[in-house]
Amino acid sequence: MRIRFLSGILVLALALMALNAAPAALAQGGMMRTECKEDLTGKTITLHTFGDLSGPFAPITQPLAAGFADAIKYYNEKGGICGAKIALQQDDTAGRQEQTQSLYQRYRAFDPKPLMLLLYSSADAELLREQVAEDQIPVFLFAGSTIGLYGEKADKPGWIFAGIPLYTDQFGAFCRWLSKAWTTELGRSGKPKIGHLSWEGAFGRSTETPETTAYCAAQGVEVVGGEYFLPTATDVTAQINNLVKKGANVLFTTSLASGTALIARDLVTLGLEDEILLSGVNWVLDSSVGLLGQATLKPDGLPSTDNIYGILPYVWWDEQTEGIKLVQEQFTANQRPLTARGIAYLAGFGAVDTYIELITRTVNRVGFAKLSGAEVKKTFENFQYEALGGVFKYNFTETVRAQNQVRIGRLTYARGADGKPVVVEAGGRKLLVPVVVPVTKEFETAPDLKPGGADVVK
Amino acid sequence: MEIFGQPGFAVVQGLVAGVLTGGIYALIALGIVIINKASGVFNFAHGYMMLLGALIFWTFFQNQELTPVVAFALSGALLTILSTGIRYPAAWTRSGRVAFIAAAWATVGFILLQTDNLFLRALVGTALGAALVGLLIERLTIRPLIGQPLFATVMMTLVVGEVLLGVTQLTWGSVDRSLPIFATVNALGLPQAYPPIRIRDVLGGTVVIKTELLIAFGIAVAAFVGFVLFFRYTRLGLSMRATAENADLAQAVGLRVRAVLATAWAIASVLAALAATLYSSSTALSITMPGLALRVFPAVLLGGIESISGAFVGGIVIGVAEKLGTVYFGSDVGEQLIPFVVLMIVLIVRPSGLFGEERIERV
Amino acid sequence: MSANIRPSGVFDTSYAQEMRINRTRFDQILSAGFLGVILALPLLSRSGPFGIDLVQPGFLGTVERIAILMIAVQGLNLLVGYTGQITLGQAAFMAVGAYGTAILMRHGVTFWFALPIAALFTGLVGLIFGLPSLRVKGFYLAMATLAAQFIIPWLLRNPLAPLTNGASPLPVPRADLFGLEISGLPLYYLLIILSLLAMIAARNIIRTRTGRAFVSIRDNDVAAELLGINVFAYKLRAFFICAIYAGLAGGLMAIEARSLSPDRFDLRNSIELLAMLIVGGTGFPQAPIFGVSLLTILRETFIPSLTPSLQEWLPRLLPFVDSVNINAAIAPIIFGAVLIAFLIIEPRGLAYRWEILKISWKIRPFSH
Incomplete structure (x- = not known):
């Protein structure tokens, strides 16, 4: 069963490479990571995230967890954040607001306090909007909620930044x-x-x-x-x-x-x-x-x-950029199923990359000792970055809190050279x-x- | 032509879709009613049993190979079921029983391991797998509570639902899946769903009947007729009704109360798997499945919680009310309000449901 | 389902003693001690004056929510445990109280007026959905209240959207007392005190004429009617009180969470409130304390603290499990498994077991 599934993925990957190889030229230059000014080897920096993994949004969010896991493994091998190891703290809200509330209170009390929270539900962001501002924890959100980002009358940019357009x-x-x-x-x-x-x-x-x-x-x-x-x-x-x-x-x-x-x-x-x-x-x-x-x-x-x-609002799996190639490599290496080859996996990978960049820039500006949520927010408020070499283009300012490209x-x-749709076999199914x-x-x-x-x- | 200000064909379309969707609701309601008939417990875990059943079906339907271990386990389940149920007719001789069980076991084992017909294998595998789930739930969680307050048992079904959710998450994750069972294979080798039946020029438009919903409806009707007969004429069915009426008395006259309970849970679990598979074939196998069972509660109550035919009528009435409500008032009213308004009206007019039995109370 | 299990040797010598909340000295000491610990909790946290880190700050939020839910479950206890009626709409009633409080506060009404007005209004809504209890019983009554559980959020989402923001969340202003904002520690103490008052009030209702009428309806409503009790009027009264408790809890939830959405008050929440009552021990005045604490602490503190280690070794134990799925699966499985164990060991609820435990202690070395 497993073997058939894997071979299915392999066939799929090959088919996609064949499809992509011919026309698309390499779109971007290399991936731009800011140089580290400080060596953080031996330290650990945690990425905090919670969201609906078993409730109504679960079909979308579970591949996200796979994306986080693979990205953290990959980047830790590549040296983490200026040498510091990236750890992951992740929990499930089951789509329940009271669970979001209690998890947030737990996370808020962590020592050290989270530098940033990664959320992916509009409802969670809207619920926590005031609280994260009070606790000075910036949030990177993978949803386009107006109230969460700008408040009820849409006139108060808060501590939440969205990775996709409203x-x-x-x-x-x-x-x-x-x-x-x-x-x-x-x-x-x-x-x-x-x-x-x-x-x-x-x-x-x-x-x-x-x-x-x-x-x-x-x-x-x-x-x-x-x-x-x-x-x-x-x-x-x-x-x-x-x-x-x-x-x-x-x-x-x-x-x-x-x-x-x-x-x-x-x-x-x-x-x-x-x-x-x-x-x-x-x-x-x-x-x-x-x-x-x-x-x-x-x-x-x-x-x-x-x-x-x-x-x-991002570059898709079928476009041959360097970032996509990297993600595709890790996807294949970790034997992820075809069902995970979607936006969630990509977003998970991109979020880890963005987190590394954010922390790197903040450390460069204020030093590791002064690293805090408030400083990360300052970095966020003037953040031009192309995550995964252009897969996600961010341009956050004091007033613009959502990705808008x-x-x-x-x-x-997918179609083959003869114009007919390509049929692959994965897990015993065409x-x-x-x-x-x-x-x-x-x-x-x-x-x-x-x-x-x-x-x-x- | 218009009916109350809406195009006639749209109303007919709503009616048809309502009746067909109602068939699936009815099948779900039937599973809830059967457990209630046998043990007086309202089963809140039904939606989760549906999810698990459909995932078992998907696993058999999807994968070419099956390990002998799984086949052996499922055949063992069959053995358990047969050995509890088969002792009922006293006419069976001992050797006859043994021979029958052996033959059944061999047949199932052969089907599971040898057949190339995925559909048949999935059907057999799911029936056994779901029955096994039902038996396990009954044995591990419901039976220890026999004789305890009914509240505790109802609570237990809620908790069982939670555990089943966890088990499905652990084993299958929560990705949506497609389950194209009512399909032929097209030129590319892909499953192609049976085309819908289109009836043109009905009251000024085309009315469409979804084939898979129609098949599901047919299966639902067959299941209902089967269960009505089962409860009226078979020994097991009658003893289930007796147990529901008064478990102590049933035990006293020599009915095997525990076996009856176990059978009821196994049957309900199989029905849940069946309903869930039919539902998934018409949309997708999604983790939101348990929510569907919640929407069926009004149907169960509408028909009367102890009534098989009530479950059927209740399911269809709710299905039609939803769809016609959507045609006339939009979906936020039709799907979210109308079923409950209908429920309230029925409760006021006929407090014991459409087909429920009225009970006379004494001090 | 009796709340008055007493071992031999404990008897009342005066009417005053009969009417007391804590009948024995042991009970008094325990209650006072328990209350003392709850009140002292914030002092032992990192944000407290002594700077010791005994209690995680996140845990205080959990206690706040326990206090709020205890009020709602106590209301349910009066209706379900004492009057023998059933409702699947308690969360919807909480929604009425929560939205009522929030809307009034957003229109400038101070929290101290908004809360009682909203609670009373919830009581009236409860009366409306209690009306079917005239004719229907048991599961059919449950389903009438199930209708409330769907109709009320529908009203909040659609026709009332200009007031409630519809499906989007409704921000709630801060409660204040003479211009001082209530948050942090004052909020903690406010919730504890109100919850305590609600518990005492419930205890008092039970030992009045009304409470005895409730119990007689529960035990046999036909007999109660023959005794001259106006059954329908008392059933309605039970619904009214139950809904007021829900409304209070809802209003407090509004100022604790500071943001409301209809999703927070769905059927699952109603069922969970019932679960808390059943696990606690239906018909025991202490049921909410046991039930709410167990389920809330299990979900909010115990399971998250177990998750990391399970994530380590579970994939090694069960090779077919994808580690990505574990996070979502652990909570329901542990939650379910613990509750199954509790239900099998004590189907009558923790409060019942607690009474038995006290008796066993009193009459040791003889078994009860």
């Missing part, structure tokens, strides 16, 4: 692109009309705000309304019909793996896969969606999740390989659509 901004960037591409690249007629179809809850509802609706209208994209379904839903045909009745020809979803796959599937069920464009925030391009979507094939024989458009990506499946193709080549700054943001239509 969901409102992602939606705005998508509208901006859609109005331009609708008749040209997408070859559609009429006007684009978007319906939100997302998971119930703070995460799912984050993209439908008055600001985004007004911004999209100004771009010539009408938002016709929203429908929200529970993660346990078995069928969303009624919701899709409701939105179609309101005139929607684009669906935008803020949901994770099985949620997006369910929408794609029911679009095929209703025979609407050609009429309706499915799109969403950065999570919809994840491999978890691409793998699940294969349960339903369209009439053309490709999975229901083929041609989903979404926000791509985006491209538009398209989820599709699979198509989900890939993400950047639709816009250059990174652009996403519109600032938090309440009172620079691009909000007055």
Whole structure:
């Protein structure tokens, strides 16, 4: 069983290398790590993180843990943080707020106090926003929560910094692109009309705000309304019909793996896969969606999740940069399963790299003895860095607390030289390989659509 | 054509989707009702038993090889089940029993180790695996509480759910999986789900029936007919009802109360696995599965907690209420509010559920 | 399910003694000692005046949450343990109290008014969902309250969104007393004192006419009616009191957590409150102390401290386990295993075992 699985991964890796080798030239120069001014050999610096590993977000977050583990192993072999060993302190909240609260109180009391917390749930960030500010612990968050970053009225940048763009901004960037591409690249007629179809809850509802609706209208994209379904839903045909009745020809979803796959599937069920464009925030391009979507094939024989458009605020696995190569090497060396080859693993790896850079710069500025959360935050507030040599581009300032460089990506499946989809075998099952193709080549700054943001239509 | 201001076909579509989804709800409700019938306990662990059952199915369905150890363990489970259940008809001779058990064991072992039909193997393996899970839960956690306050047992099912969650996390992790069982193989060698049935020009639009949900519905109906007959006519079914009514009395007249309880848990566990597999085949095998069982609670109560046919009707009523509610009021009302409003109304009109038995109380 | 298990040799010589909260000197010493330790805990932590590091600062937060949940579970105890009704909606009632307090405070009402008003309002909401108890019993009543558990968060999420921020969290202002903010140590003592008052109040309710009516309804409601007790009125009263307790706990949770979201009050939380009651010992006044402490300390302190070492050796022990999955799996497994053990050893709850223990000690060397 294990051996078959491994061989599957090997085949997959080979197939991907073959696919990538020909066209893509090496995009970047080497990876830029700031030189150390101080030698910290013999010391240990801990990376603190907790989040939902066994609750509703678990399908996305478990590969993250794999990413952390592999990255820490790799970087420790490469000398850690200026010689200091990186240790990991990690816990599970099971998606429960009271558990988040108690874990935070435990972490806050650690001696030495955490230099930074790594979180990946909007709800956790929003809950802890005031408390981390009081305790002077900066947070690096892998979610795009406006309230968590800027407070209720979006006017107070706090101690939280986000590794992906705010969901409102992602939606705005998508509208901006859609109005331009609708008749040209997408070859559609009429006007684009978007319906939100997302998971119930703070995460799912984050993209439908008055600001985004007004911004999209100004771009010539009408938002016709929203429908929200529970993660346990078995069928969303009624919701899709409701939105179609309101005139929607684009669906935008803020949901994770099985949620997006369910929408794609029911679009095929209703025979609407050609009429309706499915799109969403950065999570919809994840491999978890691409793998699940294969349960339903369209009439053309490709999975229901083929041609989903979404926000791509980082470099994907299929682009041949040095950072991606490094991650791919570690991924293969640690025998990670195909299901882990998604954003979470990449994000975990990138977060460790970013942490090393942050601490290195802070140590260079104030020295190891004065290292503290407040100093790390100061570094954060003026932080231009390309993690993993450009896979993640960060540009945090006093006022900008979220990554805001985006491209538009398209989820599709790997094709061979003959134009046919590549079928690999992993774990005794034949699979198509989900890939993400950047639709816009250059990174652009996403519109600032938090309440009172620079691009909000007055 | 419009029905109350909504396009007719959308209403019909909602109705069809509601009935079919209701079939899966009904199957889940059935598992909860059976345990309640046998032991009077409301099983909060059902959702987690579903998750585990579906993962067992996935494991058999996914992997080509199976170690003889696993096959042996599962056959052993079968042996245990048969040896408890088979003693019921007194007509069996000892040698007849032994021969039957040996034959069954050999057949299962052969299927598990030899067959190339993944589906058949997964079916047999899951039935045995799930039954084993049910038996273990009963033996290790429920049986020690016989004779203790009912509250403690209900509490125990909650705790069992927690442990099952941990076990599934430890063994399988929490990645979403696809389970394409109702599928043919297309030109590329990929599983291709059966196409949906489209009925054109119904009240001004096309109505779509999902094939896998239809099959699931058929299986649910078959299971229901089977269980209604089982409880009405078989010796085991009747003794389960007697045990539920009064365990002490049942013991006194010579029924094997412990065996009855064990069988009920095994059956419920298999039903949970079946429902979960059917559900996963229509969406994905996701760790959010236990949440589905919570949504079925109104269905169980609606039908009356002791009633098999009530579970069926309750499941379908809730399914239809959800989908029609979504068509008319949007999904935040339809899926999150309507089932509970229906539940409240039924409780006010018929406090013992649609098919529940009214009890007369005496001092 | 009797709270009055007493060994031979302990008897009351006066009515005053019969009515006391702690009947024996041993009980008095124990209660005072327990309270003393709780009150002294912050002094022994790193942030205390002596600078000794006996108690982890994180543990004080755990005690705060225990104090809050004890109030909610005591309300549940009055309804479930004493009146024999059941509710699966306690967390939803807490949500009403929490959001009520938070919304009033956000509109400038001081915490000291907001909390009682919100608690009373919760009581009224509790009355509404107690109405089905006129006709239904047992699991059907449970399901009526289950409906409350889904309808209330739905109301918070959708129609009330302008007040509650919908699914997004609602920040809660700090409570203050004459302009002084309540946080840290004062908050700790405030929660302990309020929790203590709620426990004493519950104890008092039980030994009044109302409390005796509750118990008679629990033991046999038909018989209670024959005795001339207005069963429905007393059931409603039990729901009202239970919801007020939930509302109080919710309001306190609002100022402790400083941020609310509907997810915090879902069915799982309701069921967990019931679990705490059952583990503690349904129908014993001390049940909340035992149940809440055990489950909360298990989840917040015990399991996280075990996790690192388990992560070390578990993959070596079970080769099929991927170390990535361990973190998520450990908590439910340990939590479940400990509770299974407790339930099998003492299905009637810890408070029952505690009473037995006291008796055994009193009449040693004879077994009880």
